[in-house]
Amino acid sequence: MKTSNDCVNNNYLEYVKSISPKTKQKRSLLRAFWVGGVICLVGQGFRYLFEYGLGMSGDELSSYVSMVMIFLGSFLTGLGVYDRIGKYAGGGSIVPITGFANSVVSPSMEFKTEGYVYGTAAKMFVVAGPIIVFGIASSVLVGILYFIGFRIF
Amino acid sequence: MKRTIYFKNKPVIIGASSIAGPKESEGSIGKFIETTLNDDMYGEETFEKAESKMLFTAIKKATDNAHKKETEIDTIISGDLLNQIIASTFAARNFSSGYLGIYNACATFTEGLTIGATLVDGCYMNNVVCASSSHFSSAERQYRYPLELGCVRPPQSQWTVTGAGACIISTEGSGPKITASTVGRVIDYGVIDANNMGAAMAGAAADTLYTHFVETGLEPDAYDLIISGDLGTLGSRILKDLVWEKGFDIEKQHVDCGELIYNICESEYQGGSGAGCSSVVFCSYIMERLRENKLKKILIMSTGALLSSVSTQQGDSIPGIAHAVSVES
Numbered sequence: 001m002k003t004s005n006d007c008v009n010n011n012y013l014e015y016v017k018s019i020s021p022k023t024k025q026k027r028s029l030l031r032a033f034w035v036g037g038v039i040c041l042v043g044q045g046f047r048y049l050f051e052y053g054l055g056m057s058g059d060e061l062s063s064y065v066s067m068v069m070i071f072l073g074s075f076l077t078g079l080g081v082y083d084r085i086g087k088y089a090g091g092g093s094i095v096p097i098t099g100f101a102n103s104v105v106s107p108s109m110e111f112k113t114e115g116y117v118y119g120t121a122a123k124m125f126v127v128a129g130p131i132i133v134f135g136i137a138s139s140v141l142v143g144i145l146y147f148i149g150f151r152i153f
Numbered sequence: 154m155k156r157t158i159y160f161k162n163k164p165v166i167i168g169a170s171s172i173a174g175p176k177e178s179e180g181s182i183g184k185f186i187e188t189t190l191n192d193d194m195y196g197e198e199t200f201e202k203a204e205s206k207m208l209f210t211a212i213k214k215a216t217d218n219a220h221k222k223e224t225e226i227d228t229i230i231s232g233d234l235l236n237q238i239i240a241s242t243f244a245a246r247n248f249s250s251g252y253l254g255i256y257n258a259c260a261t262f263t264e265g266l267t268i269g270a271t272l273v274d275g276c277y278m279n280n281v282v283c284a285s286s287s288h289f290s291s292a293e294r295q296y297r298y299p300l301e302l303g304c305v306r307p308p309q310s311q312w313t314v315t316g317a318g319a320c321i322i323s324t325e326g327s328g329p330k331i332t333a334s335t336v337g338r339v340i341d342y343g344v345i346d347a348n349n350m351g352a353a354m355a356g357a358a359a360d361t362l363y364t365h366f367v368e369t370g371l372e373p374d375a376y377d378l379i380i381s382g383d384l385g386t387l388g389s390r391i392l393k394d395l396v397w398e399k400g401f402d403i404e405k406q407h408v409d410c411g412e413l414i415y416n417i418c419e420s421e422y423q424g425g426s427g428a429g430c431s432s433v434v435f436c437s438y439i440m441e442r443l444r445e446n447k448l449k450k451i452l453i454m455s456t457g458a459l460l461s462s463v464s465t466q467q468g469d470s471i472p473g474i475a476h477a478v479s480v481e482s
Binding site (some may be wrong): 002004007008009010012013015016019020021022023028077080082083084085086087089090093094099102103105106107109110111113126127 | 198199294298299300301302303304305306307308309341342343344345349352356387390391394422468469470472
């Protein structure tokens with residue numbers, strides 16, 4: 001029986017590659033840069049507000065800023081605005097913490113029709129799941145390396 | 154081996170109806186679509202239910218347009234893109250007719266026409282409905298990402314058509330006649346990019362077209378139009394190149410439903426796709442032109458990318474298929 005590997009026609013694939021439209025790199029980078037920058041500016045604005053306005057500092061300060069940004073990301077997703085920003089900005093709006101909020105909220109909204117347990121709750125981490133898994137795994141790895149490097153030697 | 158069937162009794166398409174969502178209705182063939190929706194939920198709670206209701210409406214109105222009663226329809230042949238073709242089966246439970254559920258991805262419509270015309274031509278049945286549907290939002294959630302996720306579509310991607318089309322094939326009556334059909338074969342050149350379905354399907358389309366010309370002995374200019382299903386701009390170009398390589402020039406006659414259906418603007422990139430794409434275009438614009446006798450002989454060839462979200466994740470390539478049906482006014 002044929003497998004997918006037997007089907008590969010390299011001439012055809014090269015020909016397709018040569019005429020496929022390319023992503024406009026410069027434009028995408030520029031858009032990602034300015035939108036991502038604005039999101040970070042907003043975050044920094046809240047940081048100053050909480051630091052000088054409310055006198056917070058350290059871990060408390062950064063957790064509150066993250067919470068506000070996550071709220072904004074989720075809120076804009078709920079209003080149906082964040083996917084439009086994402087379409088325009090690409091990586092610029094995916095990388096900040098607001099993008100993470102978007103990746104959790106959007107599937108849970110979408111799958112609400114399948115019920116709160118098997119829909120909203122079960123599908124909530126469909127997109128964000130891998131980020132959490134690899135984030136935790138790599139932080140454990142870094143922790144072990146840190147322990148070996150600084151505590152033992 | 155022969156893959157072309159000739160219909161001696163010339164089954165007639167006595168009625169057709171199309172329905173489409175807001176984006177398609179604003180497109181270049183929007184004014185030919187019978188039922189246009191302002192709301193792609195169609196008053197339902199879920200996108201799947203909306204798709205099913207669109208299919209139901211298309212079948213119902215096609216029956217009315219053909220001046221037939223529901224009880225006169227022998228069988229409904231229908232398919233869509235959802236898992237286990239639920240849009241079709243759920244629409245079919247509203248009718249007392251028989252039902253054949255079929256799946257060939259976006260090539261479902263011409264597969265249905267081939268089966269329907271065969272049943273009618275052999276005088277096994279008198280009136281058969283052929284229908285297919287797709288819905289952007291239900292396809293997106295099944296094959297890609299949630300709607301509200303802020304991600305970028307690559308430039309070779311296409312936009313699934315929200316719409317459904319149905320037509321009635323009958324032993325007698327007035328309307329365009331189905332004269333021949335070429336059954337496609339599954340062709341895979343190893344394209345693995347699920348966003349580049351035009352390239353995945355173009356090989357199958359070229360094979361079917363070439364086989365049709367060779368077996369019938371016809372040249373491309375025997376047709377007023379050669380209509381491909383949903384190859385999009387990129388896939389259409391590949392099809393023309395591949396067929397040209399085999400010695401047939403279809404540049405003048407070729408149009409693509411996917412290219413036709415939207416006023417190409419940036420967010421749809423290569424044009425429309427989906428099982429509803431060719432059925433909406435055929436059951437609106439093409440049927441109208443055939444009835445007016447402005448088109449005399451056409452070849453409609455829906456093209457399908459036979460992938461599933463599982464096969465894509467397991468790294469399999471995307472096989473394509475295309476069936477061609479020749480219709481004369």
